[in-house]
Amino acid sequence: MSLTDRRLRIIQKRLERGETMGEIVHTSRIRIVREKGPTRRAMIEGFDEPVYYGVHGGIKRFYKVEPEKEHAATLDHIVAATAG
Secondary structure, eight states, rough: OHHHHHHHHHHHHHHTTTOOOOOOOOOEEEEEEETTTTTEEEEEEEEEOOOEEEHHHHHHHHHTTTSOOOOHHHHHHHHHHHHO
């Protein structure tokens, strides 16, 4: 049985017993503003410095845009978070 199957069985058993989600330990509060072109600035509550998102490499070629400055794409952050 795969890890995913085991997790699904655990969730199913908890639902059958009427158990719900546990305590919420964190809520992300983020404000995202488009700067110029594909560049976006994210202000994350609790941090003084913004996080910038944009395009680079193959992504900018795919969308046929040339930003003033290259930034990591949101996809890069998702992959990094998953790997972390």
